[in-house]
Amino acid sequence: MGPTVSASASISPAELSAHQDALLLDRRCGRCAERTSALAVLRGSTCGACDAHLTWNGRGGVLAGLDAQRVLPRRLGYVLIGVSSGLLGVLPFAQLIVQAAGLVVLHLFQLRRPLLWLSPRRRLLARMTLKLWGSTLLVASLFGSIVLAPLHAVPGLGTLLNAGAHGVAGALCTVLYIEGGLALLRRRLRWEAEGRPLAASEWGPPLVLLGALLGFATLVIGALAAVSYALRHLSVPGTTRIVEWLLSVGS
Numbered sequence: 239m240g241p242t243v244s245a246s247a248s249i250s251p252a253e254l255s256a257h258q259d260a261l262l263l264d265r266r267c268g269r270c271a272e273r274t275s276a277l278a279v280l281r282g283s284t285c286g287a288c289d290a291h292l293t294w295n296g297r298g299g300v301l302a303g304l305d306a307q308r309v310l311p312r313r314l315g316y317v318l319i320g321v322s323s324g325l326l327g328v329l330p331f332a333q334l335i336v337q338a339a340g341l342v343v344l345h346l347f348q349l350r351r352p353l354l355w356l357s358p359r360r361r362l363l364a365r366m367t368l369k370l371w372g373s374t375l376l377v378a379s380l381f382g383s384i385v386l387a388p389l390h391a392v393p394g395l396g397t398l399l400n401a402g403a404h405g406v407a408g409a410l411c412t413v414l415y416i417e418g419g420l421a422l423l424r425r426r427l428r429w430e431a432e433g434r435p436l437a438a439s440e441w442g443p444p445l446v447l448l449g450a451l452l453g454f455a456t457l458v459i460g461a462l463a464a465v466s467y468a469l470r471h472l473s474v475p476g477t478t479r480i481v482e483w484l485l486s487v488g489s
């Protein structure tokens with residue numbers, strides 16, 4: 239049994255409510271602090287140890303509580319990834335490394351926790367959907383980088399355009415992954431709170447994303463072939479090493 243939380247002269251009702259909500263976010267009973275399940279908290283059930291109602295005190299319910307956390311680090315992450323994507327956009331394909339690393343780090347700090355609140359089968363499906371979503375965005379970024387690669391052969395303006403395009407793409411890709419992922423998880427958490435079983439329609443998003451991933455992979459292969467063909471036949475002067483690599487891949 240954990241420490242008992244009770245109102246006393248030293249703690250105000252508002253502080254007590256905030257403390258109880260913090261315990262609920264940690265998936266513990268707000269009164270006795272015993273471990274409980276995420277589903278019990280989401281559904282406002284009673285504590286198995288002390289029979290207290292696992293009721294959220296703050297505004298907007300427990301989902302708003304989960305949501306309110308880490309908003310500032312999230313926005314900072316978007317800015318950081320956008321800026322570093324722009325800086326690395328001057329080097330062919332280097333931006334993709336910071337993009338992939340940024341998605342992994344932000345996933346751990348922003349999406350992992352709400353994922354853990356889902357029931358096992360729904361969590362598995364949501365995790366698969368997020369992986370497909372992230373992979374689709376990365377392959378789409380790769381497609382953009384290949385299309386822009388010939389610009390590296392144009393010093394000055396080409397480098398500037400690559401930096402700008404990669405900066406925007408890096409930030410946009412990250413915002414789409416994290417905000418899209420959060421929207422998906424919010425909806426599924428609401429279904430958990432309502433006690434809705436896993437529906438067949440929840441397989442829709444991963445199947446659509448699998449199609450999109452295959453579509454972008456095809457576009458990547460097509461773009462590699464088209465860019466290398468164009469460069470070979472147009473004989474663009476001053477080709478960089480990456481363009482030479484593209485030529486070798488396309489041949």
Ligand SMILES: [Zn+2]
Nearest residue numbers: 267270285288
């Ligand atoms: Zn309890």
